[in-house]
Amino acid sequence: MSNCIIAQSGGPTAVINSSVVGLLKGNKKMKAFDNVYGGLNGIEGILERNIINLSEISDEEISYFRFTPSSGLGSCRYKLKDPETNEEEYDRLMKIFHEYDIKAFFYVGGNDSMDTINKLSKYAKKKNIDIKFIGIPKTIDNDLMYTDHTPGFGSAAKFIGTTAIETYLDSSVYTNNGIFILETMGRDTGWLAASACLARIDNKPVADFIYLPEVVFDEEKFLKDVRKRFEENNKVYIVVSEGIRNKDGKFISEIESSTQDKFGHAQLGGVCNYLKNIIIENGITNRVKALELGILQRCSMHCASDMDLKEAYDVGKCAYQYAVDGETGKMVAINRTSNFLYDVSYTLVDTEKIANQVKYFPKEWINEEGNFVMQEAYDYFKPLIKNMPELAFEGNLPKYKVFNL
Amino acid sequence: MSNCIIAQSGGPTAVINSSVVGLLKGNKKMKAFDNVYGGLNGIEGILERNIINLSEISDEEISYFRFTPSSGLGSCRYKLKDPETNEEEYDRLMKIFHEYDIKAFFYVGGNDSMDTINKLSKYAKKKNIDIKFIGIPKTIDNDLMYTDHTPGFGSAAKFIGTTAIETYLDSSVYTNNGIFILETMGRDTGWLAASACLARIDNKPVADFIYLPEVVFDEEKFLKDVRKRFEENNKVYIVVSEGIRNKDGKFISEIESSTQDKFGHAQLGGVCNYLKNIIIENGITNRVKALELGILQRCSMHCASDMDLKEAYDVGKCAYQYAVDGETGKMVAINRTSNFLYDVSYTLVDTEKIANQVKYFPKEWINEEGNFVMQEAYDYFKPLIKNMPELAFEGNLPKYKVFNL
Numbered sequence: 073m074s075n076c077i078i079a080q081s082g083g084p085t086a087v088i089n090s091s092v093v094g095l096l097k098g099n100k101k102m103k104a105f106d107n108v109y110g111g112l113n114g115i116e117g118i119l120e121r122n123i124i125n126l127s128e129i130s131d132e133e134i135s136y137f138r139f140t141p142s143s144g145l146g147s148c149r150y151k152l153k154d155p156e157t158n159e160e161e162y163d164r165l166m167k168i169f170h171e172y173d174i175k176a177f178f179y180v181g182g183n184d185s186m187d188t189i190n191k192l193s194k195y196a197k198k199k200n201i202d203i204k205f206i207g208i209p210k211t212i213d214n215d216l217m218y219t220d221h222t223p224g225f226g227s228a229a230k231f232i233g234t235t236a237i238e239t240y241l242d243s244s245v246y247t248n249n250g251i252f253i254l255e256t257m258g259r260d261t262g263w264l265a266a267s268a269c270l271a272r273i274d275n276k277p278v279a280d281f282i283y284l285p286e287v288v289f290d291e292e293k294f295l296k297d298v299r300k301r302f303e304e305n306n307k308v309y310i311v312v313s314e315g316i317r318n319k320d321g322k323f324i325s326e327i328e329s330s331t332q333d334k335f336g337h338a339q340l341g342g343v344c345n346y347l348k349n350i351i352i353e354n355g356i357t358n359r360v361k362a363l364e365l366g367i368l369q370r371c372s373m374h375c376a377s378d379m380d381l382k383e384a385y386d387v388g389k390c391a392y393q394y395a396v397d398g399e400t401g402k403m404v405a406i407n408r409t410s411n412f413l414y415d416v417s418y419t420l421v422d423t424e425k426i427a428n429q430v431k432y433f434p435k436e437w438i439n440e441e442g443n444f445v446m447q448e449a450y451d452y453f454k455p456l457i458k459n460m461p462e463l464a465f466e467g468n469l470p471k472y473k474v475f476n477l
Numbered sequence: 478m479s480n481c482i483i484a485q486s487g488g489p490t491a492v493i494n495s496s497v498v499g500l501l502k503g504n505k506k507m508k509a510f511d512n513v514y515g516g517l518n519g520i521e522g523i524l525e526r527n528i529i530n531l532s533e534i535s536d537e538e539i540s541y542f543r544f545t546p547s548s549g550l551g552s553c554r555y556k557l558k559d560p561e562t563n564e565e566e567y568d569r570l571m572k573i574f575h576e577y578d579i580k581a582f583f584y585v586g587g588n589d590s591m592d593t594i595n596k597l598s599k600y601a602k603k604k605n606i607d608i609k610f611i612g613i614p615k616t617i618d619n620d621l622m623y624t625d626h627t628p629g630f631g632s633a634a635k636f637i638g639t640t641a642i643e644t645y646l647d648s649s650v651y652t653n654n655g656i657f658i659l660e661t662m663g664r665d666t667g668w669l670a671a672s673a674c675l676a677r678i679d680n681k682p683v684a685d686f687i688y689l690p691e692v693v694f695d696e697e698k699f700l701k702d703v704r705k706r707f708e709e710n711n712k713v714y715i716v717v718s719e720g721i722r723n724k725d726g727k728f729i730s731e732i733e734s735s736t737q738d739k740f741g742h743a744q745l746g747g748v749c750n751y752l753k754n755i756i757i758e759n760g761i762t763n764r765v766k767a768l769e770l771g772i773l774q775r776c777s778m779h780c781a782s783d784m785d786l787k788e789a790y791d792v793g794k795c796a797y798q799y800a801v802d803g804e805t806g807k808m809v810a811i812n813r814t815s816n817f818l819y820d821v822s823y824t825l826v827d828t829e830k831i832a833n834q835v836k837y838f839p840k841e842w843i844n845e846e847g848n849f850v851m852q853e854a855y856d857y858f859k860p861l862i863k864n865m866p867e868l869a870f871e872g873n874l875p876k877y878k879v880f881n882l
Contacts, residue, residue, distance in 0.1 A: 084647050113652050142646035149651070233874050234779050241547035242489050242776035244882060246554070247518050270874055273882070363771050371647035374639050374780050377873075457873045468782075468862045469638050469675055477649060477678070 074175040076395065078126075078388075079111030079118060081181035081188070082149065082211070084142035085224025086231075086376040087384035089474075091180050091208045092145065093138040094388025096126055104396045109172060112476050114148035114179070115188060119164060122146075123172065124475055136473035139381070139463050141373035146476030152188055155195045162195045169203055176204040176395040180388075182211035182222075186403050187427035193401030204395040207403035207423050208387050212370045214263035217429045218421040219405035223387055224370070226380030226456035229267035231372045232256055233457060235365065236271035240278035240309050243361060249307035250359025251298065251351055255344035257369055258313040262286050262433040264369065265313035266445045267453050279444075280308050285315035286433050287442040289324055291350065297443060299356050312343050314364075374470055378459035383416065390418040414455035479580040481509075481800065483531070483793075484516030484523060485615075486586035486593070487554065489547035490629025491636075491781040492789035493615045494879075496585050497550065498543040499793025500613075501531055509801045514577060517881050519553035519584070520593060524569060527551075528577065529880055541878035544786070544868050546778035551881030557593050560600045567600045574608055581609040581800040585793075587616040587627075591808050592832035598806030609800040612808035612828050613792050617775045619668035622834040623826040624810035628792055629775070630668065631785030631861035636777045637661055638675035638862060640770065645676065645683035645714050648766060654712035655764025656703065656756055660749035662774055663718040667691050667838040669774065670718035671850045672858050684849075685713050690720035691838050692847040694729055696755065702848060704761050717748050719769075779875055783864035788821065795823040819860035 076099070078092055092110070099108050107127045111118035126134075137144050155162050169177065177192065179185045186207045193205040209216050214225035236254060243252040258264040262284025271278045280301050283289060301308045316324050325343045344362035351360050387404045394404065402420040409415045437449040464471040481504070483497055497515065504513050512532045516523035531539075542549050560567050574582065582597065584590045591612045598610035614621050619630035641659060648657040663669040667689025676683045685706050688694060706713045721729050730748045749767035756765050792809045799809065807825040814820045842854040869876040 084650055113650075116652065140646070141643050143650040144646075146652070147650040230874070235773060235777070237874060237877060238546050238776040238778060239772055241545070241549075241877065241879060242772045244879075245489055245518075245548040245552040247521065247551070270872065272872060272874070273877060273879070275872075361772070363773070364769075366768050367644055367647045367766070368640060368768070368773070371643040372640070373643060454873055459873075467675065467677060467680075468859055468864070469635070469642060469677070472642060472646065472678060474646060474649075474678070 073106045074173045075107040075109055076105045076176035076178065077109040077111050077118070077123070077169070077172065077174050078178040078180065079114045080143040080145045080147050081114040081179055081185040082147060083370065084147060085210050085212050085370055086141040086227040086373045087223050087381045088142070088180055088210050089137050089140050089144040090381045090384035091210065091223065091388035092126070093134055094385035095178060095392045096134060098389040098392035099127070102396065105175070109174070110145045110475060113146035114150060115152065115165070116148035116150040117146060118168060119161070121168060133473050136464055136471055137475070139373060139461055140472040140474055141371040141376070142474070144474035144476060151184060152191050155191055162192070165192070166196070166199070166201055174203060176206065178206050178208055178391050178395070180208040180210050182209070182213070182216060183427060186423040189403065190401060190423035190427050193423070196400070204398065204400040206391045206395045206399065208391045209403055209405070210384070212264065213258060213261055215261045215431050217426055217431045220408040220416065221406060221456060223380060223384035225263060226383070227372070227376040228264055228369045229270065229453055230377045230457035231369050231375045232264060232267050232365065233270035234375055236268045236311065237273060237278055239363060240271065240273070243309070244307060248359065250357055250361065251302060251308045251310065253310045253312060253344040253347050253360065253362040255312050255314055255342050255362065255364045257365070258285060259315040260285055260430055262313050265311050266433055266449050268311040269445050269450050270453050270457065278309055279311045281310050281443045282445055283312040283316050283443065284433055284438065285313050285317060286435065287438060288319050289316040291318070295350065295354050295356070298351060302356055310347065312347060314343055316343060373461065373463065376461050377457045378461045379456060381461055386418065394420055411451060411455065478511045479578045480512040480514055481581035481583065482514040482516050482523070482528065482574070482577065482579050483583040483585065484519045485548040485550045485552050486519040486584055486590040487552060487616070488775060489552060490615050490617050490775055491546040491632040491778045492628050492786050493547070493585055494542050494545050494549040495786045495789035496613045496615065496628065496793035497531070498539055499790035500583060500797045501539060503794040503797035504532070507801065510580070514579065515550045515880060518551035519555060520557065520570070521553035521555040522551060523573060524566070526573060538878050541869055541876055542880070544778060544866055545877035545879055546776040546781070547879070549879035549881060556589060557596050560596055567597070571601070571604070571606055579608060581611065583611050583613055583796050583800070585613040585615050587614070587618070587621060588832060591828040594808065595806060595828040595832050598828070601805070609803065609805040611796045611800045611804065613796045614808055614810070615789070617669065618663060618666055620666045620836050622831055622836045625813040625821065626811060626861060628785060628789035631782035632777070633669055633774045634672035634675065634858055635782045635862035636774050636780045637669060637672050637770065639780055641673045641676035641716065642678060642683055644768060645678070648714070649712060653764065655762055655766065656707060656713045656715065658715045658717060658749040658752050658765065658767040660717050660719055660747050660767065660769045662770070663690060664720040665690055665835055667718050670716050671838055671854050673716040674850050674855050675858050675862065683714055684716045686715050686848045687850055688715070688717040688721050688848065689838055689843065690718050690722060691840065692843060693724050694721040696723070700755065700759050700761070703756060707761055715752065717752060719748055721748060778866065778868065781866050782862045783866045784861060786866055791823065799825055816856060816860065
């Protein structure tokens with residue numbers, strides 16, 4: 073018999089630990105490996121032999137861990153060098169795997185992690201080392217190719233949709249309402265900002281406008297649209313992705329605003345504050361509020377999607393099965409087999425194909441004016457945010473368990 | 478028979494509509510009034526006859542309204558002028574009440590609303606007008622006197638505690654962790670910031686330091702404390718109230734920072750960014766993140782306290798009962814009758830006593846160093862955040878119902 077190891081990499085999500093638990097439970101049932109090890113802080117930690125035995129942890133602790141947000145095994149932003157020119161790191165890693173009698177390595181992550189899986193699997197093949205390397209997808213950005221969506225995205229979309237409704241209500245209570253701007257993450261793609269279309273009251277979207285990085289940001293049109301809507305409704309609700317750019321490809325968040333606040337400071341703080349400033353400067357109204365959701369959208373387990381948690385669990389379990397079946401150098405992907413009665417199947421994609429590619433929000437799901445999304449987007453998002461998770465509580469707050477602290 | 482009217486005022490909370498429903502249900506049972514009217518946008522809207530009949534709304538809609546955050550009847554920031562010198566507004570209001578055959582007026586709000594109740598009840602008495610005026614407390618700030626706590630606060634505290642754990646986990650995943658600063662509301666009092674002491678992992682508080690407006694902010698000591706803790710743990714988690722001030726009484730948020738960001742702007746955006754800047758300027762570390770919770774802490778029904786919702790409902794129901802009993806010019810207050818097996822009773826306080834007073838966070842619940850809170854604070858907060866609400870869903874997001882849109 074032998075062992076396997078799993079580790080996490082890149083930015084955290086609400087459901088990343090669920091994938092680890094899916095794999096653990098898979099082994100509990102099939103027992104293909106004696107032990108499932110956890111590498112703390114990804115490849116970086118494994119190189120330092122920061123390794124724990126997850127198979128020795130009690131079922132109770134694992135049940136809390138499953139519903140704990142953020143990378144409970146720790147994470148890293150470590151990129152392996154090119155194996156052609158730098159074998160040393162690869163050798164060290166293989167030596168450590170050999171010490172622990174490891175026959176399969178699983179990496180939960182995004183683009184960079186799939187690149188790592190790709191490099192390691194090739195290296196192992198070249199050196200005739202019998203270790204399987206399987207990637208498990210995760211990213212709130214939903215920008216991985218060859219998968220219908222990515223675990224972690226559904227929970228982020230649910231948090232964005234929920235807070236969009238709630239902040240819309242909060243910013244609509246007076247007779248003199250102003251303009252509200254909600255900023256989401258999404259440096260390169262608009263999936264997160266677009267998911268705000270889920271937010272509806274009486275079946276009407278709360279957002280007036282949604283701005284995505286996939287559309288060149290035209291300041292003049294923006295001001296015209298906002299002014300008109302404000303004159304019509306005495307309020308405007310705007311959602312914007314942090315990654316919008318102008319026609320020169322410059323991030324709007326990097327343009328200096330000429331507005332100064334009441335203490336004489338130039339204002340900054342992301343796109344939402346830039347938009348706030350130009351709305352005020354152009355005399356539309358002074359009543360403008362801006363809110364950056366920041367890291368809340370990737371760690372809010374208290375508002376996670378149970379569907380997302382389930383799928384994250386399943387991709388972990390499938391990764392395990394594929395490794396046992398002898399696959400390597402691949403990532404588990406999700407196929408949507410039905411949308412109306414939502415269902416998915418799992419498959420494998422070559423990590424070579426995935427690494428360094430980006431899945432953009434489809435142009436055909438953006439309206440002609442470039443300031444909102446189409447019904448297709450709503451239909452795509454809706455099943456991904458289904459159901460609330462059942463959390464354990466302690467001291468009247470969620471009880472979480474991590475292994476990296 | 479006759480009618481009564483209820484309206485909402487001031488900043489919204491997650492549970493303010495629950496008080497309206499408590500009162501409605503009270504009348505459904507006792508039937509002391511033919512109709513319960515709702516004044517839209519508080520006194521300001523009532524003066525414009527923006528009045529709806531809540532008794533005609535279906536039970537189903539009311540059940541959604543009960544679990545809807547923010548002021549579902551709309552709100553205002555309207556202060557009645559002094560009745561001694563300006564009777565006109567009072568007369569207009571009494572005339573409208575007469576038109577609608579109103580015998581009791583209920584105002585859900587904070588300090589200013591209690592001042593309104595006080596003025597109106599006195600005016601009615603003076604003019605021999607038989608209308609009862611009862612105040613129903615609400616404020617996330619928890620700063621009303623003569624009540625153990627205020628409906629709305631528990632839900633805000635629960636959101637702060639929950640997001641403190643979750644952002645702590647998110648900001649602790651790398652081997653090189655930095656400093657995280659969470660900014661809460663609380664311009665004058667520290668109740669909200671202090672409630673972050675609820676956030677614990679393995680029964681240990683996640684926050685290293687909590688800074689309240691009740692303690693003079695000493696920048697030198699702050700930097701010394703943070704530097705020491707960072708050297709010890711390689712990470713520091715800080716919670717700060719927006720209202721902290723220096724020894725001259727100046728808000729820290731109004732002090733100009735000399736730091737410029739990578740684009741050459743002076744930075745601003747609340748206390749958390751000021752603290753971030755001085756940590757960087759003083760060379761402690763460059764890895765500092767700051768997050769302002771903003772209005773999320775007062776509208777996050779998806780993370781509300783069910784205990785808070787229940788108490789908000791009960792103060793509405795009690796207000797009704799007190800008006801029927803002939804009381805006027807008073808506010809319903811909450812007494813904590815037991816903490817271990819948490820229980821409360823409801824009573825009345827003269828609004829004259831409450832208006833224009835502030836309940837500060839107790840000095841004796843702050844540690845000697847002035848940078849954290851005592852166990853007494855934790856014990857006080859804990860029962861107020863109990864249980865999650867059971868929300869209705871539509872399109873996989875919470876289904877909310879308001880009457881002001």
